[in-house]
Amino acid sequence: MVNVNKLKGKIVENGMSIENLATVIGVDRATIYRKLNGNGASFSIKEADSIVKALSLNASEAQAIFFSQFIS
Helix, strand or coil, X not given: CXXXXXXXXXXXXXXXXXHHHHHXXXXXXXXXXXXXXXXXXXXXXXXXXXXXXXXCCCHHHHHHHHCHHHCC
């Protein structure tokens, strides 16, 4: 499960919007909104990797966002 609040925070910290992020990673904005709201499938590994690169996340930030259910 994705930690949506952390992801949205990182998007804002990078001066982006969800629409900007969608364009940068090559995904339709509606798809990202669905995935963030839990109404669609989760992010693929390719999408997560693209988001990590687009937001310049370090390994611990990426882990906290995309693997939050495994971190105690």
